[in-house]
Amino acid sequence: MSLLEARGLSKHFGGVQAVAALDLDVAEGEVVGLIGPNGAGKTTVFNLLSGFLAPDAGEIRFRGRSVLGWKPHAICALGLARTFQIVRPFPRLTVLDNVLVGALGRHPDAGEARARARRVVDRLGLGGKASSLAAGLTLAERKRVELARALATEPALLLLDEVMAGLNPTEIATLVGLIRDIHAGGVSILLIEHNMRAVMALSNRIVVLNFGERVAEGPPAAVASHPKVIEAYLGEDDVHAAPAR
Amino acid sequence: MRWLAAALVAVLLALPAFPSVFGSYAVTVFTLIFFYGFLGQAWNVVGGYAGQLSAGHAAFLGVGAYTAALLSAEAGVTPWLGMFAGGALAAVLGAVVGFLGFRFGLRGFYFVLLTVALSEICRIIAANTEAVGGALGYYITFTGNPRQFQFQDTRAYYYIALALMVAATGLVAWLERRRFGVYLAAIRDDEAACEAAGVDTFRYKMLAMLLSSFLTGVGGTFYAFYLFSLQPNTVFGVPLSVEIIIRPIVGGAGTVLGPVVGSFILSPLAELSRHYFAQGGWHGAHLIVYGALLVTVVLFLPEGAYPRLARALRRRAAPTA
Amino acid sequence: MAVGLTLIFGVMRVVNFAHGDMMVWGMYLAWLLAARGGVDPYASFVLCAAVLFVAGVLVQRGLVQRIVDAPHEMQILLMLGVALVLENAALLVFGPEPQRVRSALAQATIWLGPVFVDVARLITFGVAIVLTLLLSAFLFRTDLGRSIRAAADNPYGALVIGTDVRRVYAVAFGIGAACVGAAGALVAPLVPFQPSTGLQLSVASFNIVIIGGMGSLVGAFVGGLLVSVAESLGAVFLKPSLKELVSFSLLVLILLLRPAGLFGRRAA
Numbered sequence: 052m053s054l055l056e057a058r059g060l061s062k063h064f065g066g067v068q069a070v071a072a073l074d075l076d077v078a079e080g081e082v083v084g085l086i087g088p089n090g091a092g093k094t095t096v097f098n099l100l101s102g103f104l105a106p107d108a109g110e111i112r113f114r115g116r117s118v119l120g121w122k123p124h125a126i127c128a129l130g131l132a133r134t135f136q137i138v139r140p141f142p143r144l145t146v147l148d149n150v151l152v153g154a155l156g157r158h159p160d161a162g163e164a165r166a167r168a169r170r171v172v173d174r175l176g177l178g179g180k181a182s183s184l185a186a187g188l189t190l191a192e193r194k195r196v197e198l199a200r201a202l203a204t205e206p207a208l209l210l211l212d213e214v215m216a217g218l219n220p221t222e223i224a225t226l227v228g229l230i231r232d233i234h235a236g237g238v239s240i241l242l243i244e245h246n247m248r249a250v251m252a253l254s255n256r257i258v259v260l261n262f263g264e265r266v267a268e269g270p271p272a273a274v275a276s277h278p279k280v281i282e283a284y285l286g287e288d289d290v291h292a293a294p295a296r
Numbered sequence: 297m298r299w300l301a302a303a304l305v306a307v308l309l310a311l312p313a314f315p316s317v318f319g320s321y322a323v324t325v326f327t328l329i330f331f332y333g334f335l336g337q338a339w340n341v342v343g344g345y346a347g348q349l350s351a352g353h354a355a356f357l358g359v360g361a362y363t364a365a366l367l368s369a370e371a372g373v374t375p376w377l378g379m380f381a382g383g384a385l386a387a388v389l390g391a392v393v394g395f396l397g398f399r400f401g402l403r404g405f406y407f408v409l410l411t412v413a414l415s416e417i418c419r420i421i422a423a424n425t426e427a428v429g430g431a432l433g434y435y436i437t438f439t440g441n442p443r444q445f446q447f448q449d450t451r452a453y454y455y456i457a458l459a460l461m462v463a464a465t466g467l468v469a470w471l472e473r474r475r476f477g478v479y480l481a482a483i484r485d486d487e488a489a490c491e492a493a494g495v496d497t498f499r500y501k502m503l504a505m506l507l508s509s510f511l512t513g514v515g516g517t518f519y520a521f522y523l524f525s526l527q528p529n530t531v532f533g534v535p536l537s538v539e540i541i542i543r544p545i546v547g548g549a550g551t552v553l554g555p556v557v558g559s560f561i562l563s564p565l566a567e568l569s570r571h572y573f574a575q576g577g578w579h580g581a582h583l584i585v586y587g588a589l590l591v592t593v594v595l596f597l598p599e600g601a602y603p604r605l606a607r608a609l610r611r612r613a614a615p616t617a
Numbered sequence: 618m619a620v621g622l623t624l625i626f627g628v629m630r631v632v633n634f635a636h637g638d639m640m641v642w643g644m645y646l647a648w649l650l651a652a653r654g655g656v657d658p659y660a661s662f663v664l665c666a667a668v669l670f671v672a673g674v675l676v677q678r679g680l681v682q683r684i685v686d687a688p689h690e691m692q693i694l695l696m697l698g699v700a701l702v703l704e705n706a707a708l709l710v711f712g713p714e715p716q717r718v719r720s721a722l723a724q725a726t727i728w729l730g731p732v733f734v735d736v737a738r739l740i741t742f743g744v745a746i747v748l749t750l751l752l753s754a755f756l757f758r759t760d761l762g763r764s765i766r767a768a769a770d771n772p773y774g775a776l777v778i779g780t781d782v783r784r785v786y787a788v789a790f791g792i793g794a795a796c797v798g799a800a801g802a803l804v805a806p807l808v809p810f811q812p813s814t815g816l817q818l819s820v821a822s823f824n825i826v827i828i829g830g831m832g833s834l835v836g837a838f839v840g841g842l843l844v845s846v847a848e849s850l851g852a853v854f855l856k857p858s859l860k861e862l863v864s865f866s867l868l869v870l871i872l873l874l875r876p877a878g879l880f881g882r883r884a885a
Contacts, residue, residue: 127494141485152482155475156494204494400873405693409823410872413865420862587701594695
């Protein structure tokens with residue numbers, strides 16, 4: 052069953068066409084990887100899907116409803132959660148309160164929401180840091196806080212924007228496990244990632260973007276050897292076939 | 297921290313008894329402490345918790361004050377009811393300010409400027425409207441009738457101000473733990489992240505603004521029937537807005553006790569410097585003290601006096617933390 | 618006046634709430650020099666600019682520099698505090714009564730084509746143009762000027778290529794203050810002023826800068842012209858006491874419709 056359908060999505064900034072007539076689908080239960088060189092328009096797609104930007108043209112349907120022109124919080128209420136490329140937890144709030152903000156969207160009663168937030172915090176291994184301020188945490192921990200907050204909104208679809216960026220191999224491995232776990236729990240995932248290993252490991256299907264257009268799509272193995280994909284990445288230093296030591 | 301709470305409760309219980317013990321000057325000072333503590337707490341909702349720095353809150357006070365005063369004098373409505381009308385009208389103004397600011401996405405400095413501009417517009421309108429007394433102001437005849445919110449005994453004002461401050465503080469403490477308070481604190485930190493997490497930031501900022509302006513408007517009634525004269529340049533002026541916001545800022549914006557602590561620090565300070573400087577024939581010099589304090593706080597105590605104090609006390613209580 | 622403010626904001630993204638009050642000090646300085654030293658403000662404005670330059674640098678180094686990275690709320694409050702101190706120090710030192718500076722030139726008028734023109738205003742206008750041109754030349758032609766623009770665009774980048782960003786900030790702030798000092802001296806003979814004029818001037822500066830666009834010199838200049846025209850028109854049609862209403866309403870309108878101004882880039 053199709054969870055997310057984007058048709059003919061276009062967005063330009065000044066003279067630059069960031070996204071050009073893009074079609075994108077995510078079916079229920081899928082993990083879809085969105086890859087492409089820097090500047091290919093991936094984060095712009097996320098901003099369009101989550102309501103932070105209005106497309107110049109195109110249609111977005113989420114869970115069967117058109118969410119074009121909806122404010123981000125309404126889209127989130129419908130079941131679409133996202134993280135940000137540059138991680139944004141609430142710095143002056145504790146880990147628990149960070150996640151609480153997400154939970155309150157589903158459970159208006161603060162006591163109930165706190166209990167649920169607590170569970171999410173523990174599930175993501177942040178139990179020990181629940182009362183710490185988000186500002187004082189390591190990058191990996193802050194990413195998990197943001198992830199926990201998104202999870203607390205009980206999404207059907209989770210948009211992850213380069214969650215692996217800046218993490219060391221151990222942290223990446225842990226995060227990959229967590230994402231697998233989240234997916235197993237029934238959440239569909241659309242992830243932007245430069246870390247090829249992670250993308251290959253997690254995705255059912257990969258969509259490749261270049262200059263705002265889809266240039267390839269398919270299962271990981273097929274995409275990896277697709278000539279257009281190799282051409283898009285030629286010269287790119289970001290392609291991590293193996294983790295950098 | 298147990299003993300701190302106990303100490304607070306003790307002070308709270310003792311406060312009502314003070315007037316019998318202290319002379320009338322002390323009673324006045326305390327009345328002002330409580331009143332500005334109340335106003336500061338009202339501002340705290342939108343300025344401290346939600347992080348929307350409004351430098352035009354005097355406008356809400358003015359609207360509330362004039363409304364109650366006019367209703368009482370022209371329509372014979374008792375200020376006990378009039379204060380709610382005043383609060384409501386102030387809330388309407390707050391809705392306008394909030395709508396203009398938030399719908400048009402004004403943040404930080406731009407929002408401050410908007411609030412200042414709007415409150416100045418109110419001031420100029422009031423000063424030029426003969427129906428409300430124009431530039432000379434509006435005067436309330438003193439009748440000493442409690443039903444008209446006027447009291448011969450100044451101690452009554454003390455109790456009312458105390459009640460207002462305690463009620464507002466209690467309200468903020470209650471809201472802090474509920475969804476409203478948590479959302480506001482998050483909005484202050486990062487609005488975009490809030491939206492992504494499902495928070496309707498516009499709605500909650502508006503609610504904060506409505507509550508804040510309503511309470512400030514109610515305070516206006518107290519102001520009107522305590523001072524008996526309303527001068528547009530004073531009541532709608534930027535200096536009064538500064539008086540309102542400096543207490544919570546110095547004491548700790550976004551905390552429950554910040555405005556109270558701030559008021560206890562600043563009101564006595566203001567009175568002292570007023571006296572000290574007035575003797576030398578200098579006017580308004582206490583504002584220098586305010587300015588210097590503001591600068592000091594921003595540089596060295598950005599979260600305010602109360603959080604610092606609380607942390608220091610906590611460390612004393614649990615040195616092995 | 619507005620040029621100074623836009624410079625400070627454009628470079629450091631710090632909004633100088635104390636701008637108007639600095640200008641008032643410039644006015645008082647000119648007054649002092651005129652009253653005690655017999656120096657005509659049209660000569661002394663250079664000195665006033667210099668004094669305020671130093672003051673600006675001190676303020677920047679001592680206060681503003683510390684909170685360059687702090688959340689915006691803090692910066693606003695800091696400058697508000699400075700404004701309070703300046704305004705009320707002026708009150709303390711000079712008293713609340715309005716002052717006026719005497720200048721021989723202020724009385725003279727000349728015919729310029731079909732119109733009577735105030736010599737004083739003409740000089741002020743001329744100096745404003747010259748100063749703005751000088752400032753542009755400085756920013757675009759000299760090394761220091763380029764450093765300032767670089768730091769404004771990208772502080773980290775500027776650091777990387779070896780710019781002493783702190784010094785640049787201090788200079789920028791100083792120049793901004795100097796502009797205002799000069800403006801104060803030049804305007805002093807034209808209007809009566811008192812310590813509370815500070816707020817009006819700050820608002821006027823903000824008005825102009827926002828209309829013209831934060832961070833744009835051209836914008837500040839054009840904005841200044843626009844606002845003056847609007848206010849004069851307002852004074853013609855409305856009661857004089859409502860003149861301020863015009864400027865505040867204008868500010869609100871601009872804030873709502875185009876906060877980036879006519880020439881400005883939208884700041885964070």
